[in-house]
Amino acid sequence: MHSADPARYDGRMPYRRCGDSGLLLPALSLGLWHNFGHVDDPDEARAILRRAFDLGVTHFDLANNYGPPPGSSEENAGRILAEDFSCHRDELVISTKAGHPMWDGPHGGNGSRKHLLASLDQSLRRLRLDYVDIFYSHCPDKETRLEETMSALATAVHSGRALYVGLSKYPLKRLRRAVKLLAEMGVRCVVYQPPFSILRRWPEEEGIHDWLVEKGIGSAVFSPLAQGMLTGKYSAEIPSGSRAARDEGFLQADEVGDRLETVRALQQLAAEHQLPLHHLALRWVLDHPAVTTAIIGARTVAQLEDSLAAVALPPLDPAIHSLVDEIVPTTRKKKRKG
Numbered sequence: 001m002h003s004a005d006p007a008r009y010d011g012r013m014p015y016r017r018c019g020d021s022g023l024l025l026p027a028l029s030l031g032l033w034h035n036f037g038h039v040d041d042p043d044e045a046r047a048i049l050r051r052a053f054d055l056g057v058t059h060f061d062l063a064n065n066y067g068p069p070p071g072s073s074e075e076n077a078g079r080i081l082a083e084d085f086s087c088h089r090d091e092l093v094i095s096t097k098a099g100h101p102m103w104d105g106p107h108g109g110n111g112s113r114k115h116l117l118a119s120l121d122q123s124l125r126r127l128r129l130d131y132v133d134i135f136y137s138h139c140p141d142k143e144t145r146l147e148e149t150m151s152a153l154a155t156a157v158h159s160g161r162a163l164y165v166g167l168s169k170y171p172l173k174r175l176r177r178a179v180k181l182l183a184e185m186g187v188r189c190v191v192y193q194p195p196f197s198i199l200r201r202w203p204e205e206e207g208i209h210d211w212l213v214e215k216g217i218g219s220a221v222f223s224p225l226a227q228g229m230l231t232g233k234y235s236a237e238i239p240s241g242s243r244a245a246r247d248e249g250f251l252q253a254d255e256v257g258d259r260l261e262t263v264r265a266l267q268q269l270a271a272e273h274q275l276p277l278h279h280l281a282l283r284w285v286l287d288h289p290a291v292t293t294a295i296i297g298a299r300t301v302a303q304l305e306d307s308l309a310a311v312a313l314p315p316l317d318p319a320i321h322s323l324v325d326e327i328v329p330t331t332r333k334k335k336r337k338g
């Protein structure tokens with residue numbers, strides 16, 4: 001039987017090595033994509049960051065365009081970091097990204113040196129930091145030569161603006177080339193950032209996770225709760241205030257509808273094993289041998305605490321993994337821990 005009582009979570013976060021690098025990341029990290037923009041409650045945002053850190057979450061994941069409006073998550077995080085965290089800078093791993101459309105004009109979002117380095121400088125100003133720990137190319141850009149995009153990441157490290165670099169959402173073939181190019185420029189790609197959840201298994205299916213393990217590159221996976229769908233909150237209706245209900249929310253009502261039957265089956269499986277669905281979902285992600293950290297989102301302190309309780313759970317029984325595979329089959333065989 002599994003059960004994770006939030007009251008029993010003692011804040012002892014496991015820290016996992018990011019591939020074969022020296023960087024250690026908490027098993028669960030916090031992302032600031034939603035809930036930290038100017039449209040959100042600043043007091044709750046501050047309380048979430050403070051509580052997260054107190055519970056061992058040392059990694060905050062951002063991007064230039066998080067908000068809304070774009071840039072406002074970094075602005076708000078920058079203010080809170082300056083006011084509340086300045087003495088903890090050396091404990092924190094702050095990441096940001098560039099590549100998606102951010103501002104108007106020809107270089108407002110792409111894989112060029114012009115965009116990536118200008119955007120990084122803007123992020124540093126908004127975050128009120130001298131450097132970020134990880135700078136990501138947020139997405140591949142077929143229009144820009146890969147050499148140019150990688151040279152911008154290498155410059156970010158060589159100029160001291162970033163300690164490490166990472167790549168997000170690159171398909172395997174491009175990822176392999178990018179990692180090789182970076183190495184030729186004297187910079188190691190330490191981390192890859194894909195979506196990964198019970199409902200979105202393509203890093204397994206495409207062989208990306210196996211390749212990352214083979215190459216000693218960490219995987220910081222995002223949306224492990226499938227933007228909230230894997231909490232089961234949408235089973236009866238779309239609750240007001242939820243991501244799918246909000247204008248600025250990225251989750252679309254039709255996506256929720258398409259997944260309803262699968263989520264209900266997973267919810268039943270979780271209940272049969274005395275687990276809340278979101279704990280099963282988080283533990284499932286954390287059990288994957290390629291995963292260094294799962295980047296969660298939280299709109300309230302209560303959600304954050306509830307999700308963090310999952311790290312206190314033991315790995316899922318292999319029988320539960322098999323039952324998940326029956327509900328959400330994958331096209332590739334995967335390797336699992338213990």
Ligand SMILES: NC(=O)c1ccc[n+]([C@@H]2O[C@H](COP(=O)([O-])OP(=O)(O)OC[C@H]3O[C@@H](n4cnc5c(N)ncnc54)[C@H](OP(=O)(O)O)[C@@H]3O)[C@@H](O)[C@H]2O)c1
Pocket residue numbers: 030031032033034035061062138168169193221222223224225226227228229231233241242243244278295296297298299302303304306307
């Ligand atoms: N590299 C990329 O392209 C990329 C793309 C997407 C995300 N990311 C990163 O990944 C991070 C996490 O993404 P995500 O926010 O989609 O992660 P997620 O953990 O899958 O979803 C978080 C959302 O689920 C709901 N939720 C969480 N705990 C809950 C609970 N106990 N009960 C009920 N609802 C709960 C909340 O939404 P409600 O508002 O519905 O309550 C919360 O904001 C982002 O912030 C970002 O840093 C990266």
